[in-house]
Amino acid sequence: MNKYLLIAAVIGAVITDPAPVAAHEPLLNKQDVPQAVLAAFQKDHPTVKRVKYEEEVIDGKEAYEIAYFDEKGQERSEVYSADGTLVETEKVIKIDELPDSVSQAVKNTHPRATLQRAFQVSNTSGTVTSYEVEIREGKKEREVEFDPNGKILSRC
Numbered sequence: 001m002n003k004y005l006l007i008a009a010v011i012g013a014v015i016t017d018p019a020p021v022a023a024h025e026p027l028l029n030k031q032d033v034p035q036a037v038l039a040a041f042q043k044d045h046p047t048v049k050r051v052k053y054e055e056e057v058i059d060g061k062e063a064y065e066i067a068y069f070d071e072k073g074q075e076r077s078e079v080y081s082a083d084g085t086l087v088e089t090e091k092v093i094k095i096d097e098l099p100d101s102v103s104q105a106v107k108n109t110h111p112r113a114t115l116q117r118a119f120q121v122s123n124t125s126g127t128v129t130s131y132e133v134e135i136r137e138g139k140k141e142r143e144v145e146f147d148p149n150g151k152i153l154s155r156c
Contacts, residue, residue, distance in 0.1 A: 028053040028064075036084030037064045044078075044086075047071065063087055077119075090119045090132065102131045105150030113137045121145075 030038070033053050041051075045068065054065040056079060067077040075092040095115045098106075106115060113135035121130045130153055132145045145153040 037080045040084035101150035102146045
């Protein structure tokens with residue numbers, strides 16, 4: 001019986017809070033995000049209501065990731081510098097859309113891992129700069145970032 005209550009609770013949480021959640025960074029409250037970041041996001045996405053906020057460090061500088069679903073239901077996120085300048089965008093892609101170089105690198109560096117989700121990261125010009133892969137190894141979840149050639153850039 002307890003198993004069914006747990007399943008119902010998980011399904012209820014997913015249904016009532018549809019904004020995407022990344023597995024690697026602690027979530028922030030809206031009031032902890034700089035006003036310039038909020039204003040920049042709101043200007044570009046005036047109809048988006050349910051979002052999640054995370055603080056990150058990119059190239060040694062404070063940045064803020066805002067995760068949301070776009071009007072087509074596609075999971076996305078945008079990363080802004082503290083002054084509200086867009087730094088990069090991320091979109092969820094299917095695991096089989098990863099370049100072979102990245103898929104092979106995951107297999108070589110984490111042979112026992114199962115791939116959970118993949119993200120394509122692009123700069124403000126639209127050029128793909130990296131791929132983030134969420135993996136599970138046993139009970140441990142982590143995120144690994146690769147350049148398009150399969151070189152590891154970071155691990156969380």
